[in-house]
Ligand SMILES: O=C(O)CCC(=O)C(=O)O
């Protein structure tokens with residue numbers, strides 16, 4: 001079977017085997033201990049970089065343990081996630097994405113269809129973007145460059161429309177800030193892993209892509225099982241890498257190089273890391289931005305909290321110097337991380353609008369027959 005995927009530059013196709021999904025092996029999605037990330041010894045960090053490189057060229061997915069994010073901060077964020085989604089619809093719609101200039105806010109169930117080859121996404125979600133005023137590495141707001149403001153996507157209505165939920169903004173941003181601090185450390189190890197100077201990305205991640213998302217997947221109904229519905233369809237992530245906290249329900253699957261779906265089963269105390277498209281571009285395809293989806297067959301609700309990390313949105317970047325040579329010319333033109341994300345978001349939005357318009361035009365008899 002061929003799976004169609006959306007990219008900023010149009011569709012790409014992947015072969016998928018007919019065999020049922022199976023559990024992943026230790027080699028396919030290893031658990032990497034991040035303790036050396038906090039070591040003052042460069043050799044320790046280089047050894048970690050080597051481990052990350054090995055998995056990044058393979059599936060592009062790994063679990064991290066001893067990542068340094070406080071369990072209490074995670075638990076508080078999860079509590080706030082539930083507090084938000086358990087509200088009546090009119091309360092959630094106070095931060096509807098329709099109010100956003102960009103793509104922040106609430107997306108109601110079945111309002112996205114990330115994969116053209118699969119069903120509508122059953123999940124609901126809320127999203128917020130980087131805002132210098134909440135950066136855990138404090139910023140002098142008067143000194144933020146103009147081109148950074150132009151690309152700043154943080155929007156206050158998300159926090160204003162949730163201010164009735166006690167502690168929401170503080171606890172959600174505490175989690176987001178922890179993810180951002182961890183990502184800035186991790187990107188230094190990625191730099192080492194690509195044979196770049198450890199600080200290569202530092203000046204490029206001062207006002208980075210740092211999108212926070214809460215996903216809520218309702219229990220799967222019999223009808224959804226019958227229709228082969230997905231919680232979130234097959235896709236790749238957009239930026240450098242994603243830090244994905246998932247609860248213990250399961251349902252995250254990744255497509256390995258043979259076209260076999262494998263389960264990235266939850267492991268207590270870990271966070272999943274996966275490579276995004278922009279990283280794949282930067283390293284001329286050496287690292288893989290792997291296709292994944294959420295195929296929830298549980299009769300219980302499932303929660304996840306991804307954090308998408310990328311370069312400053314105004315930062316234009318092509319293939320990095322260490323990943324190109326005379327015999328390995330750059331496959332990609334430089335583009336800004338912001339434009340890159342915008343192109344794909346826009347594409348998804350337009351496709352969804354087209355789909356809705358087609359459904360509205362279709363005679364009702366056809367809908368019954370479908
Ligand atoms: O919910 C999950 O486990 C995955 C979410 C995801 O892939 C995404 O939001 O991009």
Ligand SMILES: [Fe+2]
Pocket residue numbers: 235236237292
């Ligand atoms: Fe994803």
